Amino acid sequence: MASQTLPDSVIIVGAGIFGLSTALAIARRYPDPKVTVIDRQTPPVEDGTSVDTTRCIRSVYADPDYGRLAAKAQRMIEADPELKPHYFKQGMSFITSGRPGPLLEVWKKGLAHLESQGKGGSVVHMKTPEEVFQRVHGKGAEPAPDSKLSKERSWNYGYCNLEDAFIDAKESIRVCYERCLEQPSITFRCGVPVHRISIQNGRATGVVLENGEVLAAGLTLVAAGAWSPRLVDLEGMIASSAIEVAWIKLTDEEVAKWKNMSITTNLNTGLNLFPPHKGETKILRRSPGYKNTVTVPHPEDPSKTLQTSIPRTTVSNPTDVIPFEAEVGLRDQLREIMPSLADRPFDRTKLCWLSHTSSSDFIIAPHPRIQGLHVATGGSGHAWKFLPIIGDLVLDSVHDKLPKNLKDKWAYAPKGADMGNASMLRGEIKELRDYVRSSDDGVRSRL
Numbered sequence: 001m002a003s004q005t006l007p008d009s010v011i012i013v014g015a016g017i018f019g020l021s022t023a024l025a026i027a028r029r030y031p032d033p034k035v036t037v038i039d040r041q042t043p044p045v046e047d048g049t050s051v052d053t054t055r056c057i058r059s060v061y062a063d064p065d066y067g068r069l070a071a072k073a074q075r076m077i078e079a080d081p082e083l084k085p086h087y088f089k090q091g092m093s094f095i096t097s098g099r100p101g102p103l104l105e106v107w108k109k110g111l112a113h114l115e116s117q118g119k120g121g122s123v124v125h126m127k128t129p130e131e132v133f134q135r136v137h138g139k140g141a142e143p144a145p146d147s148k149l150s151k152e153r154s155w156n157y158g159y160c161n162l163e164d165a166f167i168d169a170k171e172s173i174r175v176c177y178e179r180c181l182e183q184p185s186i187t188f189r190c191g192v193p194v195h196r197i198s199i200q201n202g203r204a205t206g207v208v209l210e211n212g213e214v215l216a217a218g219l220t221l222v223a224a225g226a227w228s229p230r231l232v233d234l235e236g237m238i239a240s241s242a243i244e245v246a247w248i249k250l251t252d253e254e255v256a257k258w259k260n261m262s263i264t265t266n267l268n269t270g271l272n273l274f275p276p277h278k279g280e281t282k283i284l285r286r287s288p289g290y291k292n293t294v295t296v297p298h299p300e301d302p303s304k305t306l307q308t309s310i311p312r313t314t315v316s317n318p319t320d321v322i323p324f325e326a327e328v329g330l331r332d333q334l335r336e337i338m339p340s341l342a343d344r345p346f347d348r349t350k351l352c353w354l355s356h357t358s359s360s361d362f363i364i365a366p367h368p369r370i371q372g373l374h375v376a377t378g379g380s381g382h383a384w385k386f387l388p389i390i391g392d393l394v395l396d397s398v399h400d401k402l403p404k405n406l407k408d409k410w411a412y413a414p415k416g417a418d419m420g421n422a423s424m425l426r427g428e429i430k431e432l433r434d435y436v437r438s439s440d441d442g443v444r445s446r447l
């Protein structure tokens, strides 16, 4: 679709950052086309990847394209009077054990890149475990001695980039949804999932909902996040997998003590620890994670089936809690950096689903075989921060106007190796059914 116009009707499947941002971009550029955003639920979608208490906003990337785009998006968030109240610029610390491995290289590249950009003034260096610990707990706080740790020390040295921030992702998505509602050309159909894309003679003609209703459109965009492989054959380019997240309620004294801490992340162990927000702290582990392999009808040929992983969440399984081994992993990590919380009950937990590509590059491209069908997915653990600009880029892709470097990077084609844009720990992605745990069952060990 190379011309700078759009068909009269556009369907967007998915009201996460890709879908909402694109709906707004279309409405702002072209008031006439009727845009229908369809989601399983009403935004902010509780189990959608874009909805959470916090997301990191950072602009230091080894990849210059993401770095430039992230810096632009961050400036837009800071200048946006409705997003600004949900944005907290408290810095982000990147800590390493210093032991060799691919993530040590990512850590080194991140620091070198920051310094090469002349941003040394916004960096605080931590040269010892004591300095790392005190950046979280305040001057004079002492980390546990080696004799009290069951494992080799992991929080040894690092740096904090004071330019980085976190944002309340749920409230920001609410802002974005409400902006869409104000646009006369955008309507929402929430509550009934899309069953499949309608395809006639190699052309997408809209969607069929799970209740059998058919909705027609001249252009259909699949922005269904980790659910996307259910609707388009992504040929293994994305892995839908989930990582563990937990929340711990804090006392007023703890909130006062930690309220100015930075997001604190360990690039060897994958732990992310967030500053207090609304009386609680969030922790997550960028572990290899879990998948939920199921057999589904082939999206392009319903007479065939396809094996793929799609999210299993608390919407369909309300009593699910994170696997036992995931809980153990989070607590093990807290023992060294946040010892007073290591045995505190979790208020709640969840598995957060990612649509992850091998290189962490997104897929924003026309479907190679089906006319009138576009895809915007593969957010890979780092797409949220692009919320203010990603919709315009999707629209540029629809018009085949993306600069060549972005068109190539986001092509509907197999991706390359991980370049450290959103690194996850390496290892086997486990089948969730073997580890699933319900709050009704109590603790079931698979260690």
Ligand SMILES: Cc1cc2nc3c(=O)[nH]c(=O)nc-3n(C[C@H](O)[C@H](O)[C@H](O)COP(=O)(O)OP(=O)(O)OC[C@H]3O[C@@H](n4cnc5c(N)ncnc54)[C@H](O)[C@@H]3O)c2cc1C
Pocket: 013, 014, 015, 016, 017, 018, 019, 038, 039, 040, 041, 045, 047, 048, 049, 050, 051, 054, 055, 056, 057, 192, 193, 194, 195, 223, 224, 225, 226, 227, 228, 231, 243, 245, 284, 352, 353, 354, 355, 376, 377, 378, 379, 380, 381, 382, 383, 384, 385, 386
């Ligand atoms: C634990 C975790 C931490 C992260 N941290 C960061 C971070 O700090 N910074 C950052 O920039 N990024 C981060 N990310 C990545 C970022 O959150 C995602 O890349 C981004 O939110 C993905 O958005 P999306 O629109 O693709 O998916 P989603 O938000 O999941 O939206 C997809 C929508 O499609 C809907 N849908 C699916 N199937 C159907 C159907 N059949 N019919 C109708 N609707 C359907 C779903 O209900 C959902 O609302 C993180 C991700 C995770 C998992």
